[in-house]
Amino acid sequence: MNFRSIRAIYIFEMSRFFRTLLQSFVSPVISTCLYFVVFGAAIGGRIDAVDGVSYGAFIVPGLIMFSVMTQAVSNASFGIYFPKFIGTIYEVLSAPVNFLEIVIGYVGAAASKALFIGLVILATSLFFVDIEIIHPFIMIFLLLVTCISFSLLGFILGIWANNFEQLQLVPLLIITPLVFLGGSFYSISMLPKFWQVVSLFNPVVYLISGFRWAFYNNSDVSITASLFAIIIFTVFCIFIIFLIFKTGWRLRP
Amino acid sequence: MTDMLSITGLSKRYNDGQVALENVSFDVKEGEILALLGPNGAGKTTLISAVCGLVVPTAGQVTVGGFDTRSNYRLARSLIGLVPQEIALEPFEKVINTVRFSRGLFGKSPNDDQIEIVLRQLSLWDKKDSKILQLSGGMKRRVLIAKALAHEPRVLFLDEPSAGVDVELRRDMWKLVSDLKSQGVTIILTTHYIEEAEAIADRVGVISKGKLILLEEKKALMKRMGRKKVEISLQSPIAVIPAKLQNFDLYLSDDGLTINYLYDAKASSNEITKLLNEISISNLQISDLKTSQSSLEEIFISLIEEPSK
Known part of the structure; x- marks a missing residue:
């Protein structure tokens, strides 16, 4: 090596x-504050506690995952696309x-940036709600693996993209909807039965559910399924990148 | 001297069917400077890219310092420095950081003393803390060279190094190439500037339509293919070349004041003496006499044009 x-x-x-750095730091702080004002104070005040957790505290794991996933993809895809x-x-x-x-x-650099943002959001959240992390090691593990796996996905997108439009397209049309509909701001159990089943086909559900379990010990899917999903996803991304370099696709004509 | 670069049967056919290289083979000795000439699209950059790992060859083998560039790519590539044709630099990064990056990327331990030597050599030390986007085009090209030299390569590829640079930088670059050669660095450069090849190369290769159509010692090539020209300036203009001189390969300038005589440089005959005698007999008064040898450019053009005839 x-x-x-x-x-x-x-x-x-x-x-x-x-x-x-200032922009990297200020941006997640402001967006987190806005989420807490809108979802926590304005809307959250009208929502009952979810599984025994106040709505403000409930959205924290989802909020962190939402930012970590989108930032990891965005940083990693730009990181490799820009040199191209x-x-x-x-x-x-x-x-x-x-x-x-x-x-x-x-990917290490992109994942580090995403991790930093995740930690900034977590720290900012502490100003708004009381948070307990029941399974801190699982929480750290899931946070790290999510940073890495979504950076791997972003890396693949950056290699695939032939222009800036394509670079934005997949995060905008696929990743952001999947993350939004992955239970960032709600529990899957709040959905009608049909949409609960549909949600189970969304891989992001497993990640957010597992992360929330690490905080509050309650989840939409089992923690085993969450860990299994994230590991499978990471290995799959590494395999795709291995194939890209082996064949030289979009890199070496 | 041992072969530092050895290319055998190198071919490259792109997915769209375009054949960029066809069975190219040659060796370059340690400390040698090889200039590759050829028109646009001849395959020069593809050749360099295939050696450096930027393009996957369809067939053939390349070794650098005895290491195969595919099976032993780490050792092979660690010996190579590449200065690409296009200026490709991270615009917001400082000069010194981008050069440090190159050294680290090639697996070398951090060594700011070595980086200072390279930057000073390229007159970039004063600009070390400038951002790339603040530099002129010529300075950016110097940075590209500094990056290629940061890891102390044994083989340096310069792809069109003089494209769009001023005379001063070109001269500096030639001096640098000469210094590197004295340190035993092997240099392969592609160029459109024939005078560049003429000034610094030991050997000249000509690539046309993906094929290496010639590879020869520069001096031998010029001697073999170069033609000499004698320009005989007359005191008064003439309308036609006198009949007595018709046996010589002469042509008259439009103003009738200069007779040009082309002859083979390697021919050892006394044709010039005869010509001058005949001119004297023809009562033509000579005001000046000038000889010149055809440049590499003229040789190059004749080589490129020949196959299409």
Whole structure:
């Protein structure tokens, strides 16, 4: 394993994040405050506690997952698409590195950024609601794996995209709806029976449910199913990236 | 000297059916400078890309420093530095960071002393904390070279290094290439500027339509294919070349003041003496005499045009 190369890619990618640190920090803080004002205070006041948890506290895990997933995809896809767009990808492709080292560098940086945002949202939430984390290790594990797996997905999108429109298209049309409908702001059990069954085909449901379980010990699906889903999803993304580098698809003509 | 780069039967056919390289084979010795000439779309960049791992070859084998670029790509690529044709740099990054990145990417330990040497060599030290977007086009090209040299490569590929650069940078680059050669670095450059190949290359290769149609020592090539020209300036204009001189391969300038004589540089005959005698007998008064040898450019054009004739 060429750790120096991984380190170089990671530091170079993170430097983009640090250049816009204020924006990276302020943006999730403001959006979290807005969510708490709208969902927590305005609407949440009219909603009963969900499974014994106040609505304001209930939405915290979903809110974190929502931001982590979208930010991970967005950071990772931009992280690899931008070098493709401006042509600097030539350097990475001609360097003595294998696919795993490239992925660890780029995805590691994107996942770190998403993790930072997730933690900022969690910290901001503490100002609005009382939060208890019953299973902290599972919570940390799920948060980390979600950051990594969605960064892997973003990495694939960044390689696939041929223009900025395509780069925005999949997150906008597929990922954001899946995350919104994945129980970020509600429990699946609140839905009519038919839509509960439909929701089970949404992989994001398993991630948010598992994450909420780590906080409050209650979930829409079993924690085992959640852990299984996230691991399968991560392995699947790694396999796709392996195939991309093996065939050179969209990278090496 | 040992072969630093060895290319055998290299071919590349793109998915759209376009054949960019066809059975190209050649070796480059350690410390040698090879200039690859060829028109746009000839396959020069594809050749470099195939060696550097940017393009997957359809067939053939490439070794760098004895290491196969596919089965032993880590060792092979760690020896290579690549300066691409297009300026491709992260616009918001500082110069020094982008060069540090290149060194780390190629697996080298951080060494700011080495980076300072490279940046000073390219007159970039004063700009080390400038963002790339603040630099001029020429400076950006220097950064590309600095990045390629950051990991101390043994083989340097320069893809059209002089495209769009001013005379000063071109001269600096030639000096740098010369310095690198003295350190034993092997250099392969593609260029449109024949004078560049003429000035710095040891050998010249000509690529046309994906095929290497010639690879020869520059001096030998110029001697073999170069033609010499004698320009004889006359004191008074003439309308036609006198009959006595018709046996020579002469042509008259439009103003009738210069007679041009083309002859083979390698021919060892006394044709010029005869010509001058005949001119004297014809009562033509010579005001000046100038000889010149055909440039690599003229040789290159004649090579490219020949197959299509």
